Amino acid sequence: MRSLKSLLALIFVVSGMHLMNAQEMTAKKYDNPNWVQMVYIKFKPMKKDPAMGIIQEYFAQADKNAGIEAPTVYHFVTGDYDMLVVWEMEEGIETLNYEMTPNDAKWMNEMAKLAGGQDKAMAKMNEFFNYVEAWNNSLARKE
Template identity: 40%
Template structure:
């Protein structure tokens, strides 16, 4: 039985290699037609910290988006099952070129807006530090909208 499985596996590998070699000859350069890129963020808050996190989102983050004239997330979901508390998606209006910014012009606008809302840049930093303290873990994914 083990020999049979090994032979089948080897046959499949050779078939895949043949297909890749044959199709590689037919490949031509092709750029994606207007891809839409997003950052997808999953956040798991520390136990008992969801309410405070939602207060910061409502009272600062959403208001900073509005004040800075920024769209905010394209969608945000409160997750009711699984290991994560929220899922947020942000459009990348500049596509993958947005990844080249250490601090983008939109980031700068947003930070000024949250500084104004908080009363000073130091108070805004304290709010952002508190936000970070509420997070158990976070992960981000670069995603392309499926057409």
């Protein structure tokens, strides 16, 4: 019984010391966070090559012509997806408050020039999406 009382007293003292050292929790924002949008793409069987043709001929060229930094692209050799595309979100999370960002508008205008009109640009984008089996978006913060 005496050892139980001693153990309880020790636990009480240690927990009290811990509470004295604890600091009050306060809100804290990240300093200059760098947000990215990541898109995981799985193409339909035998459709990756034609999709890559559209990416090279239209999408990448529209990036270049609009003066927009191209996304970072990874091609998977294992797993459920064929490709990962990562775009920097220039305005951070605030980018999500746009229906169409200024860069998106510049890019779409360049796509229209390359394709021969807005309707043809949309048709080219629809053709690309017809090659896609799965498309999953994620947002992430770089540290």
